[in-house]
Amino acid sequence: MLVALPLHNRRFRERKYDQAQLLAGGLAQATGREAPVGLLSRARETRRQVGLSEAERAHNVAGAFTASPSVAGQDILLVDDVLTTGATVRAAAIALREAGATRVEILTLARAFSLT
Template identity: 70%
Template sequence: MVALPLHTRRYHARKYDQAQLLAGALAKHLGQEAPVGWLTRTRETLRQVGLSEEERAHNVDGAFCATSDVAQRDVLLLDDVFTTGATARAAAMALCAAGASRVEVLTLARAFTLT
């Protein structure tokens, strides 16, 4: 189980990473681990709020890097909110590039707009 990480600067400003807290609690409940550091946000990105789907995808493109610890593993990527999937997709691509055999995404909430 790997949490979708905040950038280091945002983490220090908040003093917590909500996705890592969720992943840690779920992993403990399931008797699993949620290691920190297997997936990192390598550059600071704009907040996704208010961006179009295309802008969101561009904003997070190449923003993640995974370690070889994920190689040949099935990975459950955990995040708090799924909106367009751009962030989860970019993170999953980094996990696959590092050799993960499979990536599934689990989120606590799904955001959408009623039109």
């Protein structure tokens, strides 16, 4: 099952789209898999991660996600657009595992990093 890393509702209203959900939906359509909306949500709004250290990013997103009990027993492919330090997908994967997901793997479109 594909699960998109969700935006907070306020950010979704501002943008009017969720890039990770669009990626997950397209991938689901191309592979014949499911990408239901609502299995993972942001329990609270977080600060933007840009400019935060790795430790600050981890603290910022810790406990920020909740997962539906319907992920129990499922293998999940967590889809996001960009991976930087991995703090956000790690926090989301923890929520999915705590809700009973059997396995969580991560797929991102891009990997951001600094050469400095």
